[in-house]
Amino acid sequence: MANTKFQLLDCDYVVVNNNPIARLFGKTETGKTICAFYEDYKPYFYAIPKDKDGLINYLKKEFKQVIFKIEEVEKLLPVGFQTNKTKVLKITATDPSQVPIIRDKIVSEGLVDNIYEADIFFKNRFMADFELNGMEWYEVSGDKINTNTVKTEVLIKAKEFKKVSNKENADLKYMSIDIEIGTVLESLPNPTKDPISMISLSFAPDFRANTSLVLISKHINQMNGVLVFKDEKAMLEGFLKILDSFDPDFITGYNINGFDLPYILTRLSENKLPRTLGRDKNKQSISRKFAAKTRSSIVGRVVADVYEFVKESIGKGILRLKRYGLGDVSRELLGLDKVDVTHGEISKYWNGTTEQLKKLIDYARVDSLLALKLLIEKTMLDKFIELSKVSGLLLQDVLDGGEATRVENILLREFDKEDYILPMRPSTHEILKRRSNKETKGLKGALVLEPKIGLHTNCVVYLDFKSMYPSIFISYNICPTTLCKKEVAGEIIETPDHTKFVSSKTKMGIIPKIVKHLIQERDLVRKQMKEESNVAMKRILDARQLALKYVTNSFYGYTGYALARVYSLDIANAITGCGRYLIQATKDTVESDSKFKVIYGDTDSIMVDTNVSDVGKAMEIGLELEKKINDSLKDIVEAKIENVFKTLLILAKKRYAGLVIEQNNSEVKESIVMKGIETVRRDWCDLTSETLFSVLEIVLKEQSAKKAVEYVKGILSKLERNEISIEKLVITKSISKSLRDYKGVQPHIEVVKKIRKRNPTEAPSIGDRVGFVIIHGPQLMSERAEDPTYVKEQGLKIDSKYYVESQILPPLERVFDAVGITKTEIIGIGRQLVLAEAMKNNVKKPVVDLLTSAEGFICKECNQNYRRIPLIGKCDNCNGEILFYSAGQKGRHLG
DNA sequence: TAATGGTAGGGGAGGAAAACGGTCGCCTAT
DNA sequence: TATTGATAGGCGACCGTATTCCTCCCCTAC
Numbered sequence: 001m002a003n004t005k006f007q008l009l010d011c012d013y014v015v016v017n018n019n020p021i022a023r024l025f026g027k028t029e030t031g032k033t034i035c036a037f038y039e040d041y042k043p044y045f046y047a048i049p050k051d052k053d054g055l056i057n058y059l060k061k062e063f064k065q066v067i068f069k070i071e072e073v074e075k076l077l078p079v080g081f082q083t084n085k086t087k088v089l090k091i092t093a094t095d096p097s098q099v100p101i102i103r104d105k106i107v108s109e110g111l112v113d114n115i116y117e118a119d120i121f122f123k124n125r126f127m128a129d130f131e132l133n134g135m136e137w138y139e140v141s142g143d144k145i146n147t148n149t150v151k152t153e154v155l156i157k158a159k160e161f162k163k164v165s166n167k168e169n170a171d172l173k174y175m176s177i178d179i180e181i182g183t184v185l186e187s188l189p190n191p192t193k194d195p196i197s198m199i200s201l202s203f204a205p206d207f208r209a210n211t212s213l214v215l216i217s218k219h220i221n222q223m224n225g226v227l228v229f230k231d232e233k234a235m236l237e238g239f240l241k242i243l244d245s246f247d248p249d250f251i252t253g254y255n256i257n258g259f260d261l262p263y264i265l266t267r268l269s270e271n272k273l274p275r276t277l278g279r280d281k282n283k284q285s286i287s288r289k290f291a292a293k294t295r296s297s298i299v300g301r302v303v304a305d306v307y308e309f310v311k312e313s314i315g316k317g318i319l320r321l322k323r324y325g326l327g328d329v330s331r332e333l334l335g336l337d338k339v340d341v342t343h344g345e346i347s348k349y350w351n352g353t354t355e356q357l358k359k360l361i362d363y364a365r366v367d368s369l370l371a372l373k374l375l376i377e378k379t380m381l382d383k384f385i386e387l388s389k390v391s392g393l394l395l396q397d398v399l400d401g402g403e404a405t406r407v408e409n410i411l412l413r414e415f416d417k418e419d420y421i422l423p424m425r426p427s428t429h430e431i432l433k434r435r436s437n438k439e440t441k442g443l444k445g446a447l448v449l450e451p452k453i454g455l456h457t458n459c460v461v462y463l464d465f466k467s468m469y470p471s472i473f474i475s476y477n478i479c480p481t482t483l484c485k486k487e488v489a490g491e492i493i494e495t496p497d498h499t500k501f502v503s504s505k506t507k508m509g510i511i512p513k514i515v516k517h518l519i520q521e522r523d524l525v526r527k528q529m530k531e532e533s534n535v536a537m538k539r540i541l542d543a544r545q546l547a548l549k550y551v552t553n554s555f556y557g558y559t560g561y562a563l564a565r566v567y568s569l570d571i572a573n574a575i576t577g578c579g580r581y582l583i584q585a586t587k588d589t590v591e592s593d594s595k596f597k598v599i600y601g602d603t604d605s606i607m608v609d610t611n612v613s614d615v616g617k618a619m620e621i622g623l624e625l626e627k628k629i630n631d632s633l634k635d636i637v638e639a640k641i642e643n644v645f646k647t648l649l650i651l652a653k654k655r656y657a658g659l660v661i662e663q664n665n666s667e668v669k670e671s672i673v674m675k676g677i678e679t680v681r682r683d684w685c686d687l688t689s690e691t692l693f694s695v696l697e698i699v700l701k702e703q704s705a706k707k708a709v710e711y712v713k714g715i716l717s718k719l720e721r722n723e724i725s726i727e728k729l730v731i732t733k734s735i736s737k738s739l740r741d742y743k744g745v746q747p748h749i750e751v752v753k754k755i756r757k758r759n760p761t762e763a764p765s766i767g768d769r770v771g772f773v774i775i776h777g778p779q780l781m782s783e784r785a786e787d788p789t790y791v792k793e794q795g796l797k798i799d800s801k802y803y804v805e806s807q808i809l810p811p812l813e814r815v816f817d818a819v820g821i822t823k824t825e826i827i828g829i830g831r832q833l834v835l836a837e838a839m840k841n842n843v844k845k846p847v848v849d850l851l852t853s854a855e856g857f858i859c860k861e862c863n864q865n866y867r868r869i870p871l872i873g874k875c876d877n878c879n880g881e882i883l884f885y886s887a888g889q890k891g892r893h894l895g
Numbered sequence: 896t897a898a899t900g901g902t903a904g905g906g907g908a909g910g911a912a913a914a915c916g917g918t919c920g921c922c923t924a925t
Numbered sequence: 926t927a928t929t930g931a932t933a934g935g936c937g938a939c940c941g942t943a944t945t946c947c948t949c950c951c952c953t954a955c
Contacts, residue, residue, distance in 0.1 A: 289896095289897095290896095290897060290898070290899090293899090401899090402898085402899050402900065403899090403900045404898095404899080404900055406900095407900075425898090428897090431898090443901070443902070444902075445901070445902030445903055446901095446902065446903065447903090448903060448904070469901095553900090554900060555900090556900080556901065557900030557901040557902095558900055558901085559900090559901085560900075560901050560902085561899090561900050561901070563898060563899075563900090564900080572901075575901095576901085576902075602903085602904095603902095603903085651905095652904085652905060652906095653903080653904055653905075654903075654904055654905065655904090655905070676904085676905075678906095683907090744908075744909055744910075745908080745909065745910095746908080746909095747908085780908085780909075781907095781908070781909090782908070782909080806907080806908095810906085810907085811906095814906095
């Protein structure tokens with residue numbers, strides 16, 4: 001009998017003698033690999049039979065071999081408040097793989113009214129019942145055993161698991177992989193035909209004193225850090241040996257899910273080599289295609305693709321990058337450059353001189369190294385490890401799955417604790433029904449208040465509600481288990497949209513309970529974080545509080561997700577309805593004192609003009625408002641001052657920029673916040689983002705339009721003189737679907753088509769971001785989009801007019817327009833207004849106003865205006881065409 | 896196919912639809 | 926032998942062009 005503590009990495013099952021054995025893979029305190037086997041557990045599900053005895057007899061007859069037990073139990077149904085339990089059959093099978101077969105059969109035979117939990121994976125069911133969470137620590141007790149089926153150092157026949165509190169990770173090993181195919185010249189590598197030329201591996205910690213190794217499949221002279229093999233098969237065998245002896249917990253790389261791993265697996269098959277990359281001696285590793293992604297599963301290890309982390313973190317705004325090639329990302333995050341070898345050059349170098357081959361080896365080595373460095377130095381796994389602990393899912397499932405999977409795993413456990421049963425995932429037919437129903441009935445979202453557009457030079461306080469939707473779940477006790485579908489005795493809570501729930505005195509909802517617990521836990525972790533001095537631990541705690549936040553915020557979206565087990569439009573609508581009510585009520589509360597105006601608000605926030613310019617005074621006002629709001633919305637949501645803007649420019653809904661002042665004791669910190677504006681969008685070129693950023697900075701900090709206008713003029717003339725480097729003109733857009741699904745003409749899609757024609761190996765595909773510039777020519781803008789590399793090679797001419805008129809001016813015009821300066825002033829004709837002056841008069845579009853009141857004439861080209869038509873009938877200034885100006889609109893040609 | 900949390904909203908580009916202006920043929924009134 | 930004066934103005938049909946509106950797409954705010 002031995003007790004061993006280990007961190008849980010993976011879980012699966014094998015069937016031996018018609019009996020499932022659950023296997024837990026992990027890492028012990030001393031860094032040893034462990035596999036714990038648990039034999040006495042079987043899969044089960046629930047059904048409401050049409051005819052109880054009929055179903056029992058049918059099952060006993062048709063599935064004699066695989067039915068272990070059928071019993072009648074009492075459970076609570078999941079949707080609609082239940083006063084009484086319902087009798088259901090709990091059907092236990094011997095083999096997990098038989099459950100879907102039994103389930104499909106009894107459904108198609110029409111033997112059941114309803115069926116529950118018959119699609120829960122065995123590993124999740126097992127972990128739920130034993131309260132095991134991915135990446136947590138457990139002490140397993142049981143006897144050591146011998147078996148030849150797995151490759152781990154410690155083997156235990158488990159009797160019991162006890163949770164151990166340990167926030168740190170075991171000594172985990174990482175291996176990064178990058179492969180090169182050197183034989184393909186013109187087309188994409190074909191894994192069934194084209195052999196792998198090189199495999200680059202990097203290790204953390206070092207493997208036999210090597211940080212990296214490059215395996216090469218043809219003869220070259222001995223080199224440091226290079227292992228030479230006679231052919232691909234020998235190299236793959238070498239790779240398998242290294243994998244087994246290094247025995248990593250994590251397999252990583254850049255786009256390994258999309259390319260390297262499936263390629264290696266296919267090559268192993270083609271070479272008739274075993275595909276057992278995992279810690280099981282027999283189970284083949286597989287790589288399956290789901291929707292747009294490929295997922296690999298390797299027993300006992302975790303596959304983590306750095307490319308996917310980068311893409312996701314960009315989406316969440318943690319990393320502001322317009323492209324995410326390994327080179328771009330490494331430069332940005334690590335300050336390291338990648339050896340640059342294009343796809344076309346790979347085969348050239350592979351078949352070229354020794355020098356070229358060396359360069360290729362170097363390139364491959366750096367690629368696997370960079371991916372590994374990114375993963376470890378940027379601690380990309382931390383958040384996912386904590387998400388695994390919070391949701392209970394295995395780390396691999398957290399990485400591969402979406403937010404719904406996490407929510408559902410928590411729901412499964414909590415429903416079970418209170419004797420509720422969970423619905424099945426919807427069928428294809430049900431999904432379609434839900435979607436079409438949603439279209440007609442609709443899920444109304446949040447309220448966005450009408451913004452007061454313009455520059456606000458008084459201090460503005462930004463208040464928002466702490467975790468608004470989660471708080472609504474709690475305050476209104478919103479849950480499928482408390483939803484009143486018919487008349488119910490006892491206290492009822494009615495939401496502003498008239499959806500009814502029983503009060504928490506009658507029954508506290510399961511989601512409110514979960515959410516409340518998650519919020520409390522997060523507050524606790526944040527407190528611990530503040531007190532923690534150890535940097536590494538602080539980082540883990542930070543990842544944990546973030547993970548808790550993500551999961552807490554996922555419940556609302558889940559209820560409106562058509563593929564959810566617990567889907568309820570009524571609930572989703574009740575939540576957003578409460579949200580709309582609360583934000584409107586808050587606005588009214590603030591404005592009940594006519595001193596203050598709410599100038600904007602979105603979903604859970606409001607911005608209030610304080611009428612004072614002193615930040616300290618504004619803060620006092622903010623605190624008063626905060627108190628006032630919280631008094632009126634007591635026990636529903638909690639408002640908090642997020643920050644104070646010294647100046648704030650609002651351009652439109654969801655678009656604003658502000659100068660934030662933080663006064664901590666004597667320290668004053670200034671920072672600029674920009675939301676939704678082109679400076680934070682990735683589908684505008686750097687020239688636009690940078691110019692606009694500078695302009696906004698000048699406007700917010702100095703309130704000098706003159707300076708801003710001068711700055712812009714400088715940029716424009718540089719652009720016209722071709723003094724701007726092409727890199728700054730690259731616009732990027734991502735490919736969201738397969739090319740043939742695009743209905744219209746899109747610039748980035750046209751570029752991909754061109755690249756494909758020229759060199760298919762270089763062409764970006766679905767999910768990638770495409771960079772392009774617009775070149776000079778008569779065609780549609782989309783057709784003039786070109787690959788920047790190609791433009792440089794061919795010396796094509798950039799369409800500077802496009803950049804001035806479509807990239808630089810429109811965003812700037814919106815800014816100047818909001819502060820009362822017209823396009824005329826920007827491009828330098830007419831007098832220049834000083835912002836303050838324009839503000840004082842509160843004149844919007846002064847030139848247009850002038851024209852509107854007195855009808856006149858205007859030049860189509862340069863907007864010069866005339867009270868009388870020039871004698872020659874053309875513009876004196878630029879010889880442009882003269883238009884008649886009427887009711888503020890240009891129209892009617894002259895001459 | 897299988898499966899990927901939600902809605903609100905701004906803004907660019909392309910293309911269809913509607914609007915407009917010019918011309919022509921035809922008619923009528925003068 | 927015959928529709929046959931000349932002119933202005935109204936009207937519909939047609940056609941090309943400039944606007945407007947709508948849809949698709951991307952990306953962001955929350």
